[in-house]
Amino acid sequence: MSAMLTVEKMVKVYTAHGSRVRAVDGVSFEVEAGTTFGLVGESGSGKSTVARCALRLVEPTSGESRIDGQALGPLRGRALRALRARTGMVFQNPVAALNPRLTIEQSIAEPLRTHTELRGQALAQRTRELLDEVGLAGAHAERLPHQLSGGQCQRVGIARALATRPKLLVLDEPTSALDVSVQAQVLNLLQELRREHSLSYLLISHDLDVVRYMSDTAGVMRNGVLVEVGPASDVLVNPTHEYTQRLLAAMPETPGAVPLHELRPDSTVPSENRILS
Ligand SMILES: Nc1ncnc2c1ncn2[C@@H]1O[C@H](COP(=O)(O)OP(=O)(O)O)[C@@H](O)[C@H]1O
Ligand SMILES: [Mg+2]
Numbered sequence: 569m570s571a572m573l574t575v576e577k578m579v580k581v582y583t584a585h586g587s588r589v590r591a592v593d594g595v596s597f598e599v600e601a602g603t604t605f606g607l608v609g610e611s612g613s614g615k616s617t618v619a620r621c622a623l624r625l626v627e628p629t630s631g632e633s634r635i636d637g638q639a640l641g642p643l644r645g646r647a648l649r650a651l652r653a654r655t656g657m658v659f660q661n662p663v664a665a666l667n668p669r670l671t672i673e674q675s676i677a678e679p680l681r682t683h684t685e686l687r688g689q690a691l692a693q694r695t696r697e698l699l700d701e702v703g704l705a706g707a708h709a710e711r712l713p714h715q716l717s718g719g720q721c722q723r724v725g726i727a728r729a730l731a732t733r734p735k736l737l738v739l740d741e742p743t744s745a746l747d748v749s750v751q752a753q754v755l756n757l758l759q760e761l762r763r764e765h766s767l768s769y770l771l772i773s774h775d776l777d778v779v780r781y782m783s784d785t786a787g788v789m790r791n792g793v794l795v796e797v798g799p800a801s802d803v804l805v806n807p808t809h810e811y812t813q814r815l816l817a818a819m820p821e822t823p824g825a826v827p828l829h830e831l832r833p834d835s836t837v838p839s840e841n842r843i844l845s
Contacts, residue, residue, distance in 0.1 A: 570637070572736050572768035573599040575622050578631035580614075580792075591617040592628070593792035599736065599785075601636075604762065604769040606783030606800060608776055610815070614792040615772045619738050622770070623652055635736060653683050656729030660741035662721035666713040672699070672724050673709040679731040698727040703757060719750035723757065730761070740772045755782060776816060780804045788812045 580592040592614045599605040607615050620626040622633040624640045632641045635651055643651060659665050666675050677695045680686050686694055699709060702723040713721055722742065729737055739758065743751040755778065762769060773779050779786055779800065786800040788809065796809040807813050 570601050571598040571634070572601045572636055573605075573622060573770060574634040574637075575618065576632045576634075578618055578621050578633065579629045580617050580621050580626065581629045590792050592621060592631075594631075595789070595792070595794045597785075597787050597794060597797055599768050599770050601735075601768055602762075602766050603784040604771055604782050606771045606773065606779035606786045607789060608773060608779045608786060608804075608815070609789030611774055613789040615774075615789055616740055617792075618789070619740060619770060619772060623655055623657070623738065624648060625652075653732045654734050655736045655738060656732065656734040658722070658725050658729050658737060658739045658742045660744050662718055662725045662745065663713055665725050666721060668713055671710050671712060672704065672716070675713075675724055676727050676731065679728050683732045694731075698730060701730065701761065702727045717750070718746050719754055722746065722754050726754075726757065726761070730765075733765075734767070736768045736770070738770045738772070741774070742771070743778060744773065744775065751778070758782070776804055788815065 575598070576596050578592050578595045579590070582589045582591050595614070595618050597605065607618070609615055617626065621628040621631065622640075623635075624633070624643075632639055634640065635654060638651055640648065640651060667678075670678070673695055676698050677691055680691055680694055684694075696706070696709075699706070704720060704723050704727070708716065708720065713724070716724070726742075742758070743754050746754060758769070759782070761767060769782070771779065771782050783800040783804075785798065786803040787794050787797040788803065788807075788811065789795070790811050796803055796807060796812050803812065804816070807816060
């Protein structure tokens with residue numbers, strides 16, 4: 569297997585009000601092609617920063633990253649944007665990520681307009697195709713973000729991330745803002761899309777359940793350091809690192825919550841969250 573994303577000795581130091589924060593402190597890992605690497609850790613442990621540094625959305629203090637073998641560090645401007653277009657990002661707050669004045673169709677057409685030559689009929693067709701892929705039938709196309717549920721908005725976010733046909737998606741807390749029942753639907757959609765398009769995922773979550781459900785490999789971050797990394801079934805079931813053990817032990821038991829692995833895409837969900845076909 570080959571690495572779709574390689575992160576090497578990544579360091580990011582922020583200076584704020586005269587004090588220095590080592591947000592990322594020498595992190596190295598690989599996302600193998602066609603697999604999901606789950607990055608877990610408490611809020612503020614540096615998960616988002618390491619992902620942003622990896623895609624060079626934030627300039628790292630030091631360290632290097634490669635997408636499909638190609639180093640981002642030496643690239644500037646157009647070349648950097650071209651390599652970055654082979655990746656897509658999905659964020660935590662799906663409603664806020666969308667322009668409230670654009671219809672769903674326009675929101676999905678936007679990255680296509682920016683990053684591809686598609687116009688007119690071809691643009692409309694590819695937009696429909698993307699809507700279809702994320703399970704949003706035609707009726708949603710003309711709606712505005714506030715007319716959709718959170719789960720539906722996140723489907724739009726996923727369609728936008730897929731617009732340039734990337735091989736790698738960075739999913740930063742993709743379901744953290746969603747109801748538990750809707751979380752499982754979105755995670756299952758992501759699983760299907762990954763298989764269908766041979767995608768690789770860097771999944772970031774503070775939720776151990778989500779990472780366990782989705783990941784082949786898992787990494788645990790603490791204070792900017794990757795303290796443990798290995799097969800998800802080992803790391804998140806029988807952790808060797810004392811910090812991971814505490815993280816697992818501290819997992820909140822949500823009263824009445826259905827474990828993710830017991831949820832199916834067709835399980836009972838509130839009707840407003842059902843995807844119309
Ligand atoms: N733009 C920034 N300026 C200053 N400090 C930042 C900035 N972004 C993040 N940090 C700090 O870096 C650390 C890691 O943050 P972050 O990567 O967002 O963690 P996580 O995604 O794991 O919650 C935190 O201490 C945070 O306050
Ligand atoms: Mg974060």
